[in-house]
Amino acid sequence: MAKKVWKSETTDKRVATRLKEVETVEIKDYVRDTDLHGLARNKAYRVDGVHIYADILNLGEMLQSTEAEGETCHKRTLRFLNLHYRAVYRIIAAVDAIQVDFHNQRLHLVVAKPYGDEAARVHKAVAIGQLIMDVLAKTGEDGDEKIPAAKVRVGIDTGVALAVRNGRRGNSEPLFLGVPANHAAKRAGGGTADGIYLSNEARTAIDLDEVANEDTSALTPAEVGDSQEEAALAVTADGVVRDWKKDLEANPIGKFSFSGHTPPFADLDLEVLTPGNSRRNDAISVYADIDGFTAYVADHIDDDDDAVDVVRALHVLRAELDAVLTEDFGGRKVRFIGDCVHGIIGEGTAQTADTEASASTAILCAGGLRSGFDRALELLEDEGIDVAGLGIAIGFDAGPIALTRLGMKGSMIRCATGRAVLASEHEQRRCAGDETALGSVAYGWCSDAGQKIFGSSRKRSGLTYDVALKELADDGDATAAAAKVAKAAMSMSLLEPIIAAPAAAAPSAFRFPNRDVTPTKPAGFA
Amino acid sequence: MIVTLPPDLIAKFEKALSRAGTREIGGVLVGEHVADEEFRVVDLSVQHSGGTDSCFVRHPEKHRRFMRRFFRRTGTDYARFNYLGEWHSHPLYLAVPSATDLTQMQLIVEEGANAPLFAVLLIVRLDGSERIELSATAFAPGSVPIQIEIGIQPRPDDDPTIPAPWITWRWSRPDWWRKKDVNRRKD
Numbered sequence: 001m002a003k004k005v006w007k008s009e010t011t012d013k014r015v016a017t018r019l020k021e022v023e024t025v026e027i028k029d030y031v032r033d034t035d036l037h038g039l040a041r042n043k044a045y046r047v048d049g050v051h052i053y054a055d056i057l058n059l060g061e062m063l064q065s066t067e068a069e070g071e072t073c074h075k076r077t078l079r080f081l082n083l084h085y086r087a088v089y090r091i092i093a094a095v096d097a098i099q100v101d102f103h104n105q106r107l108h109l110v111v112a113k114p115y116g117d118e119a120a121r122v123h124k125a126v127a128i129g130q131l132i133m134d135v136l137a138k139t140g141e142d143g144d145e146k147i148p149a150a151k152v153r154v155g156i157d158t159g160v161a162l163a164v165r166n167g168r169r170g171n172s173e174p175l176f177l178g179v180p181a182n183h184a185a186k187r188a189g190g191g192t193a194d195g196i197y198l199s200n201e202a203r204t205a206i207d208l209d210e211v212a213n214e215d216t217s218a219l220t221p222a223e224v225g226d227s228q229e230e231a232a233l234a235v236t237a238d239g240v241v242r243d244w245k246k247d248l249e250a251n252p253i254g255k256f257s258f259s260g261h262t263p264p265f266a267d268l269d270l271e272v273l274t275p276g277n278s279r280r281n282d283a284i285s286v287y288a289d290i291d292g293f294t295a296y297v298a299d300h301i302d303d304d305d306d307a308v309d310v311v312r313a314l315h316v317l318r319a320e321l322d323a324v325l326t327e328d329f330g331g332r333k334v335r336f337i338g339d340c341v342h343g344i345i346g347e348g349t350a351q352t353a354d355t356e357a358s359a360s361t362a363i364l365c366a367g368g369l370r371s372g373f374d375r376a377l378e379l380l381e382d383e384g385i386d387v388a389g390l391g392i393a394i395g396f397d398a399g400p401i402a403l404t405r406l407g408m409k410g411s412m413i414r415c416a417t418g419r420a421v422l423a424s425e426h427e428q429r430r431c432a433g434d435e436t437a438l439g440s441v442a443y444g445w446c447s448d449a450g451q452k453i454f455g456s457s458r459k460r461s462g463l464t465y466d467v468a469l470k471e472l473a474d475d476g477d478a479t480a481a482a483a484k485v486a487k488a489a490m491s492m493s494l495l496e497p498i499i500a501a502p503a504a505a506a507p508s509a510f511r512f513p514n515r516d517v518t519p520t521k522p523a524g525f526a
Numbered sequence: 527m528i529v530t531l532p533p534d535l536i537a538k539f540e541k542a543l544s545r546a547g548t549r550e551i552g553g554v555l556v557g558e559h560v561a562d563e564e565f566r567v568v569d570l571s572v573q574h575s576g577g578t579d580s581c582f583v584r585h586p587e588k589h590r591r592f593m594r595r596f597f598r599r600t601g602t603d604y605a606r607f608n609y610l611g612e613w614h615s616h617p618l619y620l621a622v623p624s625a626t627d628l629t630q631m632q633l634i635v636e637e638g639a640n641a642p643l644f645a646v647l648l649i650v651r652l653d654g655s656e657r658i659e660l661s662a663t664a665f666a667p668g669s670v671p672i673q674i675e676i677g678i679q680p681r682p683d684d685d686p687t688i689p690a691p692w693i694t695w696r697w698s699r700p701d702w703w704r705k706k707d708v709n710r711r712k713d
Contacts, residue, residue, distance in 0.1 A: 510565070510644050517641065519609070
């Protein structure tokens with residue numbers, strides 16, 4: 001059971017181990033047919049490519065399709081995502097693009113070919129974006145559970161990014177760091193209108209005029225048509241949809257079936273989840289995003305020595321965030337999304353969440369993430385690694401969350417969805433690098449002490465572990481009081497006894513009464 | 527407050543924990559009130575069932591005989607020898623009490639008229655080099671838990687709590703034994 005304790009000494013040990021793993025780092029330029037899958041953790045490639053982000057705009061509508069956020073709503077949302085993921089897999093395979101990540105409503109692709117011809121790559125990216133929009137407009141379902149077609153907004157940028165290893169075990173995939181990935185994501189998330197939105201860099205590459213506002217200037221049908229003609233993709237939307245239908249008939253999506261997971265979520269093995277073996281709990285979704293990382297990468301990408309710092313810093317910082325979430329607070333990392341970690345945390349039983357304890361644990365965890373991050377930055381600086389300008393923005397919110405894996409057999413990807421997941425990302429986005437915010441549902445779950453920490457703005461700056469622990473415990477929060485005892489007790493061991501904490505119990509209490517006091521009831525420990 | 531353990535109980539922990547692997551085990555502690563705030567753990571029971579990787583349930587019926595024998599040995603001198611507390615292992619986690627542990631122990635000292643005036647919780651685990659790590663926390667009604675100091679101290683020479691040695695008899699075949707019983711081993 002996690003102790004809900006963050007200790008500087010623990011971070012020191014973890015960071016030392018992680019640093020050893022990236023003692024030597026190699027930076028290379030991406031050349032023809034380099035396999036970016038299964039990269040070593042101490043190797044990175046500089047990739048000149050076009051980044052495509054495709055956001056499914058109506059995921060939120062799916063999650064709001066029923067008044068209460070019950071199982072039906074989650075089943076429909078997961079089926080909606082699964083149908084569209086499977087269609088997009090067919091597109092990626094047909095157009096020779098690099099699939100980077102699928103995170104709920106967001107798809108990230110990179111077009112690295114044709115080499116040495118940026119304009120051709122941008123044209124190809126526009127054609128792929130339009131193909132995704134056309135295909136997903138036809139991959140809804142009219143059955144008993146009417147699943148709507150997806151409305152898609154595509155963002156595109158071009159430039160040099162750094163590809164590093166993302167993920168562990170067998171499902172390692174490339175992660176692209178840098179301005180083009182970030183700007184493409186911003187264009188995709190920059191509004192609620194569908195269409196294809198290019199950055200001015202991408203527009204310039206295909207001889208289009210720059211625009212004043214990249215987020216409101218979608219490509220016109222004629223401009224898209226020109227790119228489609230230039231790219232001349234070998235597949236059509238009708239062909240992809242036909243293959244998708246055949247595949248669905250041969251391999252139908254299993255029915256979604258949920259059971260609750262008994263916290264802590266650290267015990268949950270996400271790799272065994274399937275639609276028929278999904279989990280659903282009232283829990284807390286946490287997003288922790290490294291603030292300033294895109295600018296940091298942009299400043300360091302050109303020089304090999306500087307780029308080495310990027311790989312080291314990212315490896316150490318992400319590993320520390322994962323360790324704090326999982327090892328120190330019993331949460332479960334769902335995935336890394338670039339320089340951001342998404343996790344789930346909660347307390348209670350498989351059937352009933354202990355809402356107040358969950359919120360208190362999340363507050364302590366948010367404090368631990370910030371303290372672990374700050375300490376890791378200090379240690380990186382001590383090693384001569386430049387980490388100036390980095391901060392961490394943390395957001396969380398609470399509610400029913402469904403956990404499963406979606407996609408094609410053999411390459412299924414983790415998915416955690418629910419209104420709380422979208423809300424927690426929104427909370428994180430309204431934070432600067434020293435701030436922590438929580439959503440209205442999580443605020444309602446908090447003890448009085450928890451609500452006092454965040455106030456009516458539901459946002460707090462400088463919320464480190466020690467601050468969170470002290471403020472919660474001083475105001476009578478039970479979870480924090482237990483964590484305080486655990487923290488003090490953690491310093492004790494047989495070989496290194498320390499002076500006991502001040503005794504609050506009266507000394508006279510320590511005596512045996514003149515009777516047999518053996519307990520007669522079972523006692524449960526964890 | 528200080529609680530001491532004799533080396534033979536450390537060995538008993540090591541053996542039991544090593545056998546249990548990643549499963550949590552536990553039991554009850556019995557002790558002697560040595561001085562003002564000094565107690566000595568004189569024996570402990572081991573319950574191998576009731577545990578998983580992350581929890582352990584101590585069942586009272588599995589320790590009843592252990593307690594009965596202990597009180598018989600110590601002459602039911604409850605003010606000196608009595609139930610001291612609980613122990614369990616954290617094979618996969620740090621040797622510190624969890625929130626559940628803290629709540630459970632507080633319940634033990636506060637629930638019912640027969641509750642002890644205080645109780646000690648020992649959490650034990652084997653470290654990477656198979657050595658015992660442990661923490662000790664004391665609980666009393668209406669007070670916050672406090673950490674307590676643990677010491678290793680050999681048993682006194684005249685320790686009255688040591689179980690009497692087993693008495694063995696030499697068995698010899700009686701005259702009426704059937705010497706031609708084919709099912710018996712030949713001499």
